[in-house]
Amino acid sequence: xxxxxxxxxxxxxxxxxxxxxxxxxxxxxxxxxxxxxxxxxxxxxxxxxxxxxxxxxxxxxxxxxxxxxxxxxxxxxxxxxxxxxxxxxxxxxxxxxxx
Amino acid sequence: xxxxxxxxxxxxxxxxxxxxxxxxxxxxxxxxxxxxxxxxxxxxxxxxxxxxxxxxxxxxxxxxxxxxxxxxxxxxxxxxxxxxxxxxxxxxxxxxxxxxxxxxxxxxxxxxxxxxxxxxxxxxxxxxxxxxxxxxxxxxxxxxxxxxxxxxxxxxxxxxxxxxxxxxxxxxxxxxxxxxxxxxxxxxxxxxxxxxxxxxxxxxxxxxxxxxxxxxxxxxxxxxxxxxxxxxxxxxxxxxxxxxxxxxxxxxxxxxxxxxxxxxxxxxxxxxxxxxxxxxxxxxxxxxxxxxxxxxxxxxxxxxxxxxxxxxxxxxxxxxxxxxxxxxxxxxxxxxxxxxxxxxxxxxxxxxxxxxxxxxxxxxxxxxxxxxxxxxxxxxxxxxxxxxxxxxxxxxxxxxxxxxxxxxxxxxxxxxxxxxxxxxxxxxxxxxxxxxxxxxxxxxxxxxxxxxxxxxxxxxxxxxxxxxxxxxxxxxxxxxxxxx
Numbered sequence: 001x002x003x004x005x006x007x008x009x010x011x012x013x014x015x016x017x018x019x020x021x022x023x024x025x026x027x028x029x030x031x032x033x034x035x036x037x038x039x040x041x042x043x044x045x046x047x048x049x050x051x052x053x054x055x056x057x058x059x060x061x062x063x064x065x066x067x068x069x070x071x072x073x074x075x076x077x078x079x080x081x082x083x084x085x086x087x088x089x090x091x092x093x094x095x096x097x098x099x
Numbered sequence: 100x101x102x103x104x105x106x107x108x109x110x111x112x113x114x115x116x117x118x119x120x121x122x123x124x125x126x127x128x129x130x131x132x133x134x135x136x137x138x139x140x141x142x143x144x145x146x147x148x149x150x151x152x153x154x155x156x157x158x159x160x161x162x163x164x165x166x167x168x169x170x171x172x173x174x175x176x177x178x179x180x181x182x183x184x185x186x187x188x189x190x191x192x193x194x195x196x197x198x199x200x201x202x203x204x205x206x207x208x209x210x211x212x213x214x215x216x217x218x219x220x221x222x223x224x225x226x227x228x229x230x231x232x233x234x235x236x237x238x239x240x241x242x243x244x245x246x247x248x249x250x251x252x253x254x255x256x257x258x259x260x261x262x263x264x265x266x267x268x269x270x271x272x273x274x275x276x277x278x279x280x281x282x283x284x285x286x287x288x289x290x291x292x293x294x295x296x297x298x299x300x301x302x303x304x305x306x307x308x309x310x311x312x313x314x315x316x317x318x319x320x321x322x323x324x325x326x327x328x329x330x331x332x333x334x335x336x337x338x339x340x341x342x343x344x345x346x347x348x349x350x351x352x353x354x355x356x357x358x359x360x361x362x363x364x365x366x367x368x369x370x371x372x373x374x375x376x377x378x379x380x381x382x383x384x385x386x387x388x389x390x391x392x393x394x395x396x397x398x399x400x401x402x403x404x405x406x407x408x409x410x411x412x413x414x415x416x417x418x419x420x421x422x423x424x425x426x427x428x429x430x431x432x433x434x435x436x437x438x439x440x441x442x443x444x445x446x447x448x449x450x451x452x453x454x455x456x457x458x459x460x461x462x463x464x465x466x467x468x469x470x471x472x473x474x475x476x477x478x479x480x481x482x483x484x485x486x487x488x489x490x491x492x493x494x495x496x497x498x499x500x501x502x503x504x505x506x507x508x509x510x511x512x513x514x515x516x517x518x519x520x521x522x523x524x525x526x527x528x529x530x531x532x533x534x535x536x537x538x539x540x541x542x543x544x545x546x547x548x549x550x551x552x553x554x555x556x557x558x559x560x561x562x563x564x565x566x567x568x569x570x571x572x573x574x575x576x577x578x579x580x581x582x583x
Binding site: 011012014015016018019020021022023024027030031034035037038039040041042043044045046047048050053054055056057058059060064065067076079080082083084085086092094095096097 | 196197198199291292293306307330332335336338339393395396398399400402403410414417418419420421422423424428429430431432433434435436437439440441443445448449451452453455456457459465466468469470471472473474475476478511512513516527528529530554
């Protein structure tokens with residue numbers, strides 16, 4: 001199965017929207033060409049017969065140890081917000097969403 | 100005072116214990132070397148803090164003697180969060196970011212008494228194999244300042260090779276400890292996934308990321324690993340494990356040699372590898388040809404899985420909670436898009452877009468699910484091999500350190516991706532893998548070998564590496580450009 005033909009400049013617009021990324025016009029042709037080469041590279045996966053093989057999401061077959069259900073962390077809002085670009089009264093400032 | 104003669108972390112620790120040198124002298128020596136550095140290994144140097152920590156270490160040594168890493172200088176890859184010292188991930192996105200807490204690895208090494216010299220350069224968000232994508236400029240290879248140190252932990256590798264620090268932390272997602280260790284002629288270990296806590300390590304690909312030690316010798320790696328590892332309830336994928344021993348057993352093992360890693364291998368890499376195989380045979384180990392048939396599909400599977408996880412992990416950089424924020428925008432969507440567009444470099448954008456593509460409707464099964472299935476086949480190859488052999492010997496890199504800028508001239512990002520061909524299979528499988536120097540070209544540029552072990556088989560790998568380094572002196576050679 002080849003998916004390469006589905007990849008176009010219009011597809012890049014969609015990917016940029018899904019990725020919430022702005023790309024300067026000057027960078028666009030380069031990134032489009034690079035993505036085609038990367039997709040050529042990953043298309044090699046289509047040659048592998050994986051029928052009957054279950055996907056592997058995690059390299060260890062271990063179960064997660066669970067901790068006791070007790071509150072162990074303190075809320076330190078001011079400290080954790082100290083790296084935020086814009087904060088007032090403990091709230092993150094963003095452009096107006098509702099008129 | 101004999102600071103100049105102290106080449107390894109073990110020697111530094113022993114000299115401190117024997118009171119032949121003070122922690123303050125060691126710290127000042129390395130800070131002087133960093134000040135004169137021409138490799139660009141560091142993003143941030145913590146001079147005052149290092150001197151204060153060294154002074155405190157000297158007081159503690161005078162009181163109770165040396166223990167752990169008390170007074171030993173180290174550096175952290177700038178992907179580990181350090182409270183009070185900025186953590187940039189070599190990105191404009193985090194140029195001024197100061198984490199409000201320490202990564203578990205940082206806290207553990209601090210508790211062991213190590214003195215933090217600074218934070219080392221890397222490929223932006225650990226994405227790369229050359230340490231050229233850093234927002235702060237490329238790091239240079241101390242063996243030839245016109246060449247790359249490998250990546251993504253290139254700053255840590257170059258710093259150790261150049262004698263700027265006796266040890267450093269790195270992280271390895273697809274080879275980022277092992278690859279630069281090979282290019283710079285030092286030793287590096289990617290532990291088993293789950294051995295070293297990922298808490299406070301800025302995430303790239305969560306099912307692959309693993310912190311590891313980098314130093315001159317394997318004995319040094321063992322010391323660092325023992326202070327880095329351990330189950331951490333703050334990392335949900337941290338594994339319960341038996342701790343690494345203080346010394347390894349020296350017994351005859353069977354070492355597998357997979358033909359797939361040696362096909363069309365550059366003769367400059369193949370010859371030292373063959374010599375290394377003879378050294379292991381001389382040490383009493385048996386070598387056996389094995390097959391790892393899905394090796395060729397590891398690079399495409401890795402670039403799907405790692406990019407998919409990166410596109411998800413890097414969604415947190417939104418210009419709101421931390422990191423770079425675009426100015427003068429009037430909508431939320433514009434704030435996200437412009438903050439990310441301005442904050443991320445081009446390789447990071449390529450990976451986010453690739454991952455988003457592989458996860459998008461219509462492509463998810465063809466790419467992401469298929470890559471996860473291939474991942475299982477690759478891991479099964481190793482599990483089958485480890486039924487017959489105790490460890491696997493391979494090259495680390497397909498070539499020696501290449502000139503700065505050459506990948507850009509090439510104009511094809513996948514050329515650089517293929518640098519990872521020998522390191523990504525162990526990453527996808529969660530296996531521990533050691534990278535140690537085993538030779539040099541005529542230039543001279545270092546050549547590395549890789550030993551891959553079964554899950555939690557670090558003791559065995561370290562013992563093999565220590566035995567190899569008792570027979571050879573490649574790990575003790577110093578780059579000519581930076582000789583003291």
